[in-house]
Amino acid sequence: MHPNDVPKSYDLTEAGDRYFDGLADKFSRSLYQAPRGELRLAMLDYLLPQMLLLNEQNVLDVGGGLGQQTAWFAKRGHKVTMAEPSKDMLSYAQQWHHDDPTLPHSSITYRQASLQDLPPQAPGPWSLITCHAVLEWLGDPQAALANLSDLLAPGGQLSLMVFNRDALRFSNVVKGNLEKALSDRLEGKGKRQRLTPISPITHNDIVQWSAANGLKIDAVAGIRVFQDYLRHPPATPAEKETLLALEKQYCRQDPHWRLGRYLLYTLTKPESPE
Template sequence: MSQPSHTRPSGPTVSPLSAQGDRHFDGLAEKFAASLYGGVRGELRLALLDQLLPEMLALHDQPMLDVGGGLGQLAGWFAERGHDVTLAEPAAEMLARARESLSGQPVTFIQAPLQTLPEVAPGPWSLIACHAVLEWLADPRAALATLAGLLAPGGQLSLMVFNRDALRFSNVVKGNLEKALADRLEGKGERLRLTPISPLTHAQVEAWSAECGLEIRGVAGIRIFNDYCRHPPQNDADREALLALERRYCRVDPHWRLGRYLLYTLVRPDSPTLPAEEPGT
């Protein structure tokens, strides 16, 4: 359990919240890379995306916008497959690392938070990716509406969010029972901790997508087993077996619902759905 605020060590905050209350990652690139992409967790995340993105998206070399592109792994994946990528990232350090790692790739870099994209990258875009971003924002509902407004008719949004229900389950597994009962799951965006400030539920994504006129065309769970294992894989055979399990069940109900991340394909229909007429009208 976290320490009370009066017992926390003094010192400057490493990555304060933005003026909008969002969590950015200036000064935390190393920890971000190690926590999100290091070890088995990172390997599984990237391997599952490598499988799922071609399954869940209609890809035909279209230009794409990578929102909150971080260190550039996702932008690199799309660039290697023929897409002209625009990577938008608010943290200067993260953007510099992405620029270095993607040198020579067809990627354009923009330092900008999500809220400013209607001005700096308005599109409309036929393909947008926004992975592991909304959970770091103070108002993820408004952010999804902004993304919807950037999509062209028929456009696809690949959205990945940190799953609040999985976070609760993980806390119970770790013995944080009172925290789970009180539903105190959000991080505060302080210092070096990387617990998201706005973890989301599937029900929220469903409701907010409908509000924005977006249709959910596909959903999958990322890391549905690994994060609950009592012991990490001990050898290559165990790692391969775990990956096989993750691949087999990542889109199977009820397993996908407890993925540490939830991956969606959201589509803006070519024409808006008209409300049904009342009888007798």
């Protein structure tokens, strides 16, 4: 067992949110140095230019984690404010950003802040906000989307990625956890190092919450539509390339996108009436 994998208990915040102090190394190993993390980043690299109108505008990266998305935007000419509540995660991101000679470091500003703290610390309004894999770790994801809408400028875009509750149910059935799936006991507790989100989200949730906040769903895609259900993971580079090609081909096609492990949305805020 890796020293950092010794079982440890974690507390949720008063708001019922899960932060990730002490887990930066685990995130790096489990999510980004593993096939599922590599595929997730490859699909974002493929989809974001399709789903967003990018013109080097300022970006607010909410819950930026280890800093991958912040770096992606900075390298493409955007000035990015990265907000992350975990001091450990933020320090990890700053260090590897500093060590990357291809990154325009002056384009990145860091804020140790939760989503709820952003109105006074990074009020905007912002023409582009990214919030990837954050809402599912919050006690009240519906309120969080309302907060993001308030930060968004009229005509602005929100790139939102959430952990798909329906995919989690399907995955549990595939694994043989039939009673768990039938009783819909899918949420993680957020107390240990396991990374099952405490508030997995359905597409219908996003449809309803977006409408309630006056946001329009411009585009949607599934991230990791097939990978998590494979009986045998790709064993060769050629098989990995074939899987990536499959993911790219079907990630925006109905019904396949609906079972993506993550759902990626572009939400827009209508222009103010004249």
